[in-house]
Structures are given as C-alpha cells and as structure tokens.
Amino acid sequence: MKKNTEKTVNIWDRLRQSDGQSAVPTDQPWPKIWQGAEGLGQDFEPDVEAGLKRLKAKIHAMPVAGARIRRLTPLARWTRTLAAAVVAGLLGWGIYLLVQPATPVATWAEITTQAGEQKAVVLPDGSKIALNSASSLTYRTDMNEAAERQVQLIGEAYFEVERRPAQPFKITTRQAEVEVLGTSFNVRARAEETTTEVEVTQGKVAVHHLIRDEKVVLAAKEAVLVANDQPLVQETSPHLNRQAWRTGRITFRETPLEAALPLLEHYYNVTITWQKSAAPACSITGNWQNDSLTEVLQAIAAYTGITVKQLTADTYQLSGICK
Incomplete structure (x- = not known):
C-alpha cells in the first residue's frame, strides 16, 4: 500500500x-x-457491545413526544401505602383462618327428674350432684377440656364440686350465676318461682345477681336469696329445711302452720288444703327424719288439735281450731 x-x-x-x-x-x-x-483491505472486527451501549444511551436521552411526568403528592403516596397494607392484611388473615384448626363446638347433656323423683349425678369432672324432683340440669360434656366448667339449673340440686382452682365451676339460673372452685352447696331455682336460693355447706362461693349486677361471697353456713329485681338478701342462719329434700330431715321450731304446709307439699309432692279461719294462729315444733307424710300430719294434728283428712291419694285437708 x-x-x-x-x-x-x-x-x-x-x-x-x-x-x-x-x-x-x-x-x-x-x-x-x-x-x-x-x-x-485489512481484517475488520466491529465492537458490537460498545455500539449497542452507545445506541441505548442515545435512545434514553431522546425526549418522548407527549410524555408527562406525574409526581405523587404525600396524600396519594399515603393512600397507596394504606391500600397495599390493607390488602396484605386481608391476605394474611385469610391464610391464618385457613391454617387454624376449627374451634370445637360445645356439646351439652341434660338430666331431668319427674315430680317425686330424685337422681344422683356424677359429672365428667367428678363433681357429684343430687338432683331434686321436677328439676333439670344441663352441663357441658367437654368440661374437662373447657376453661370453665359450666352447668345450667332449673329446679333444685345439691353440689359437691371437685376442686380445680384453674378451672372454675359455674352454675347459671335465670336470676343468678354461682361460681365456685371447690365446695358443697345447695341451689334452688324453681321454674315456678322468681328467686334463686344458694346455701353453702362448706367452702366458699360467689353469687352474682344477673339482673342487678350485684355480687356476694358466701362462706359455710351462709345463704343468699336472689330475686328478679330485688337487692341480694344474705342470711347468716340458713333455713332449717332448705336441704330437707336431700337429708330427709324436717325441722319446725315454732313455725307458723301457714309457712310449714308449702314445705310439706313440696317435700311429699302432695296438695294440702285448709281453712285459714280454722287455725288463725297455729304454730308447730318438731323433728322428723325420713318419716311418711301420714306420720308427720298425725303429729301435727296431735300438737295443734286440728283434724287431718285424706281426700285422695295425694290430697289432704286440714280443719278445726288450734288449741
């Protein structure tokens, strides 16, 4: 060249x-x-990679016709961030619900007694219950696994509750809720009555008035009366015959006959009629242990001087004047 x-x-x-x-x-x-x-005339090898880089740089540097740059305001940025957080939260909650085991549904069992019938019941936790006549007891069958041992009562029952401090035992009636850790007590909440009576034999229980939102703690030999819309009435000397249905002992101490007859009617599941004018000021005193109604009425007649007559198998009539 x-x-x-x-x-x-x-x-x-x-x-x-x-x-x-x-x-x-x-x-x-x-x-x-x-x-x-x-x-x-010599061999030529072009640098393709370097050429592409230069071409891309020129393309990016070229202005785009009609293009506008939008700058987000702080509110717009916050709104987008919040929307993203909500979506992420909903997705997370959905995944959590899918992987969580299903909550078991509580199952309940019911035990009932007819008029004149009594039953001894042992609950799954080992608590013992004496269920009086014409009563209904409903309890959770899974109470051993539940946080609380729950039962519902209509009627009357005596409870001997297994002590479990970490698992309270609760009884619910129409008027009250009785909470106990371990003790013995009687609860009366008849369907035809507007009160709940609680009497403690040993230990302590807390009684909550569901209507008035009042609460009292009872110790042994204390009782409380819970009426629908009345304040709690606490007793330090329990009723002599409140647990007669369970113990079989009936005790009257200068008790007005008018007050004694309803107890006898309920205890023996009978009807006793009498004329108030025939015995305006009768009162009776005596103790009976597992005696028949005939024996009790005969003793009352001898003590007061009134006459007792049996009309039917479950109906009695009192007449005469108290001496």
Missing part, C-alpha cells in the same frame, strides 16, 4: 507542476482520503 501512496503523491505533484490547467482541483484533500482508504 505504500507504493500506492507514493504514486498518489507523485500524481498530485505532477498535477501541480503542470501548466495550471489541471481538471482536478488542487485545494481538495484527496491525498488524505486516499490515505484513509489504505486499511480497507
């Missing part, structure tokens, strides 16, 4: 030495163009 260059230079020299009538302009850089073409 060097020879070609030398020839080119010689040609241009000859042209300059001519008579100035050359057809090729002498002010053009033809020698340089000729020299630049010197390497065209």
Whole structure:
C-alpha cells in the first residue's frame, strides 16, 4: 500500500507542476482520503457491545413526544401505602383462618327428674350432684377440656364440686350465676318461682345477681336469696329445711302452720288444703327424719288439735281450731 501512496503523491505533484490547467482541483484533500482508504483491505472486527451501549444511551436521552411526568403528592403516596397494607392484611388473615384448626363446638347433656323423683349425678369432672324432683340440669360434656366448667339449673340440686382452682365451676339460673372452685352447696331455682336460693355447706362461693349486677361471697353456713329485681338478701342462719329434700330431715321450731304446709307439699309432692279461719294462729315444733307424710300430719294434728283428712291419694285437708 505504500507504493500506492507514493504514486498518489507523485500524481498530485505532477498535477501541480503542470501548466495550471489541471481538471482536478488542487485545494481538495484527496491525498488524505486516499490515505484513509489504505486499511480497507485489512481484517475488520466491529465492537458490537460498545455500539449497542452507545445506541441505548442515545435512545434514553431522546425526549418522548407527549410524555408527562406525574409526581405523587404525600396524600396519594399515603393512600397507596394504606391500600397495599390493607390488602396484605386481608391476605394474611385469610391464610391464618385457613391454617387454624376449627374451634370445637360445645356439646351439652341434660338430666331431668319427674315430680317425686330424685337422681344422683356424677359429672365428667367428678363433681357429684343430687338432683331434686321436677328439676333439670344441663352441663357441658367437654368440661374437662373447657376453661370453665359450666352447668345450667332449673329446679333444685345439691353440689359437691371437685376442686380445680384453674378451672372454675359455674352454675347459671335465670336470676343468678354461682361460681365456685371447690365446695358443697345447695341451689334452688324453681321454674315456678322468681328467686334463686344458694346455701353453702362448706367452702366458699360467689353469687352474682344477673339482673342487678350485684355480687356476694358466701362462706359455710351462709345463704343468699336472689330475686328478679330485688337487692341480694344474705342470711347468716340458713333455713332449717332448705336441704330437707336431700337429708330427709324436717325441722319446725315454732313455725307458723301457714309457712310449714308449702314445705310439706313440696317435700311429699302432695296438695294440702285448709281453712285459714280454722287455725288463725297455729304454730308447730318438731323433728322428723325420713318419716311418711301420714306420720308427720298425725303429729301435727296431735300438737295443734286440728283434724287431718285424706281426700285422695295425694290430697289432704286440714280443719278445726288450734288449741
């Protein structure tokens, strides 16, 4: 290629030495163009990667027609962030519900007694219950696994509760809730009555008035009367015959006959009628242990001087004047 260059230079020299009538302009850089073409015959390897980078840089630098840049306000950014958080929270809660084991549904069992019938019941936790006549007891069958041992009572029952400090035992009636850790007590909540009576034999219980939102703690040999809309009435000397249905003992101490007869009716499941004018001021005193109604009425007749007559198998009539 060097020879070609030398020839080119010689040609241009000859042209300059001519008579100035050359057809090729002498002010053009033809020698340089000729020299630049010197390497065209050699091997050429382009740098493709570098070329692509330069092309991309130029494309990004070019303005886009009609494009506008939107800047989010703080409120818009906060709204989008909150929406994303809510969606994430809902998804997380849904996954949590899917993986959580299903909560077992509590099952209840009911034990009832007919008029004149009594039953001894042992609950799943080992607590013992004497259920009086015409009563209903409902309890949770899974009480051993539950946080609270729950029962519902309509009627009357005597409880001997297994002590479990971490698992309270609760009895619910229409008027009250009785809570105990371990003790013995009697609860009376008859369907035909508007009161709940609680009497403690040993230990302590808490009685909550569900209607008036009052609460009292009872110790042994204490009782309380819970009426529908009345304040709690606490007794320090329990009723002599409140647990007669369970113990079989009936005790009267100068008790007005008018107050004694309803207890006898309930205890023996009978009806006793009498004329109040026939015995305006009768009172009775005596103790009976597992005696028949006939024996009790005969003793009352001998004590007061009144007459007792049996009308039917379960109906009695009192008449006469007390002596």
